[in-house]
Amino acid sequence: MRIDFRINGIDQSIELSNDEMLVNVIRERLELRGTKIGCGNGECGACTVLVDGDAVCSCLIPAHRVAGRSITTIEGIAKENELSPVQAAFVRHGAVQCGFCTSGMIMSASALLAVNLKPTEADISHALAGNICRCTGYRQIIDAVLDASGQTPLGHEPS
Ligand code: FES
Numbered sequence: 001m002r003i004d005f006r007i008n009g010i011d012q013s014i015e016l017s018n019d020e021m022l023v024n025v026i027r028e029r030l031e032l033r034g035t036k037i038g039c040g041n042g043e044c045g046a047c048t049v050l051v052d053g054d055a056v057c058s059c060l061i062p063a064h065r066v067a068g069r070s071i072t073t074i075e076g077i078a079k080e081n082e083l084s085p086v087q088a089a090f091v092r093h094g095a096v097q098c099g100f101c102t103s104g105m106i107m108s109a110s111a112l113l114a115v116n117l118k119p120t121e122a123d124i125s126h127a128l129a130g131n132i133c134r135c136t137g138y139r140q141i142i143d144a145v146l147d148a149s150g151q152t153p154l155g156h157e158p159s
Pocket residue numbers: 036037038039040041042043044045046047048057058059060
């Protein structure tokens with residue numbers, strides 16, 4: 001089965017094998033390895049990408065379902081080599097440690113800020129509830145999202 005879709009602003013046409021999942025198309029076919037595979041079953045959020053603006057776990061999405069749709073991965077977030085506001089805030093707040101969760105976190109946070117310009121801390125925690133981080137304790141991540149939305153971080157000041 002052949003599907004056409006758009007990813008990071010570029011049209012793609014790919015012949016799928018049976019049962020191929022979106023995360024495999026992204027990482028193996030298109031070699032966009034910023035999207036990670038952690039659990040492989042929808043529990044960690046490391047594989048989060050945007051499909052038509054919605055944050056989804058790409059390990060759970062059969063690739064044929066994105067036919068005709070628009071996907072954004074972490075590689076498509078920066079504009080002309082300039083970090084997105086969320087990416088830059090993650091750097092400022094030390095919200096990246098081992099980095100394994102980071103691309104998924106940034107995709108979920110970006111989806112939130114696209115529909116909620118001034119999220120509360122509770123809004124952010126809710127939006128990131130499906131993204132697990134084993135390093136940061138989440139404070140720096142929440143502060144980074146508050147900062148990216150122009151609000152005062154509640155915990156650590158940016159370095
Ligand atoms: S790898 Fe997809 S949710 Fe963990």
